[in-house]
Amino acid sequence: MKLKHILSFLLHGKQRPVYAKITCIDSSNKLKGEKIVVTGGGRGLGASMAEKFVKEGAYVLIAGRNESVLKATADKIGCQYLTLDVSDVSAFDSFINKAEEMLGGITSLVNNAGISLHEKTFFDVTPDTFDAQVNTNMKGAFFLTQKVIKLWKEKNIKGEVLFISSETGDMMDFRPYGFTKVAVNSMVQGLAYLFAKDQIRINAVAPGVTISDMTGQRTDGNLYHKKNMLGRIYLPEEVAETACFLLSDAAGCISGQIITCNNAKSINARWK
Numbered sequence: 001m002k003l004k005h006i007l008s009f010l011l012h013g014k015q016r017p018v019y020a021k022i023t024c025i026d027s028s029n030k031l032k033g034e035k036i037v038v039t040g041g042g043r044g045l046g047a048s049m050a051e052k053f054v055k056e057g058a059y060v061l062i063a064g065r066n067e068s069v070l071k072a073t074a075d076k077i078g079c080q081y082l083t084l085d086v087s088d089v090s091a092f093d094s095f096i097n098k099a100e101e102m103l104g105g106i107t108s109l110v111n112n113a114g115i116s117l118h119e120k121t122f123f124d125v126t127p128d129t130f131d132a133q134v135n136t137n138m139k140g141a142f143f144l145t146q147k148v149i150k151l152w153k154e155k156n157i158k159g160e161v162l163f164i165s166s167e168t169g170d171m172m173d174f175r176p177y178g179f180t181k182v183a184v185n186s187m188v189q190g191l192a193y194l195f196a197k198d199q200i201r202i203n204a205v206a207p208g209v210t211i212s213d214m215t216g217q218r219t220d221g222n223l224y225h226k227k228n229m230l231g232r233i234y235l236p237e238e239v240a241e242t243a244c245f246l247l248s249d250a251a252g253c254i255s256g257q258i259i260t261c262n263n264a265k266s267i268n269a270r271w272k
């Protein structure tokens with residue numbers, strides 16, 4: 001038994017290392033020629049999605065606050081990048097103009113940028129933590145989407161918007177992070193209905209607990225995570241597969257849907 005497994009055993013009792021066998025669908029130009037902006041694409045789920053989209057033939061631009069992180073990821077996966085703070089709505093006009101110029105248009109927007117401040121209790125929530133999460137996860141996504149759809153309507157573009165919600169969007173919470181994801185789910189359905197006749201599709205992926213800086217869990221050979229249904233943490237690549245499908249023409253009849261990637265954990269079951 002390796003040291004990390006012994007440590008894990010000591011921490012989690014009888015728990016044995018948990019591994020995952022996941023399948024990624026072979027690349028087949030499913031997003032050929034698409035011009036996709038991914039906010040928060042420098043790392044985590046956003047970087048994994050951006051990589052998958054590039055492999056599927058899309059032109060991708062990733063955006064975030066940290067230029068060196070963006071550059072490193074863009075160089076690695078072969079895409080473009082631009083700095084953007086999604087909580088600063090005043091920056092959106094110039095961001096969209098520049099992104100359009102760099103990509104030669106925008107056909108899809110992925111609202112992925114998000115923060116979770118993990119306040120320990122209800123009383124640890126402050127006006128500052130509240131505003132930061134609302135402004136990043138909800139207000140930023142709303143107004144960026146508003147700008148992009150306005151552009152599409154002017155140019156008669158039939159685009160797709162994908163929100164990265166969360167399983168918390170379908171559950172109770174006492175922290176603003178959860179509230180923002182409930183709001184995102186409402187937004188997805190409202191906007192999908194509003195723009196269905198313009199053939200603008202709007203969907204969400206709602207991941208369960210997945211490896212990233214946000215959750216602080218890394219792939220170290222043991223994916224044990226007690227609170228997920230399968231007893232393991234999810235991998236960003238699993239989220240990226242679903243995201244790719246939803247952006248592709250194969251999902252052409254799907255809009256207003258929130259695809260929860262947590263193996264039925266948030267089903268309101270009679271027996272638990």
Ligand SMILES: NC(=O)c1ccc[n+]([C@@H]2O[C@H](COP(=O)([O-])OP(=O)(O)OC[C@H]3O[C@@H](n4cnc5c(N)ncnc54)[C@H](OP(=O)(O)O)[C@@H]3O)[C@@H](O)[C@H]2O)c1
Nearest residue numbers: 040044045064065066085086113114166209210212213214
């Ligand atoms: N990991 C999970 O278990 C999980 C589960 C459900 C939902 N999600 C959602 O998935 C999305 C991505 O999260 P993650 O897990 O990949 O977290 P992460 O590794 O912490 O990445 C967050 C990304 O968002 C960007 N970001 C944060 N604030 C920003 C701002 N104000 N402006 C622009 N970009 C900003 C970050 O880039 P910079 O710091 O460089 O700006 C980073 O690229 C979030 O919406 C999150 O709520 C994650």
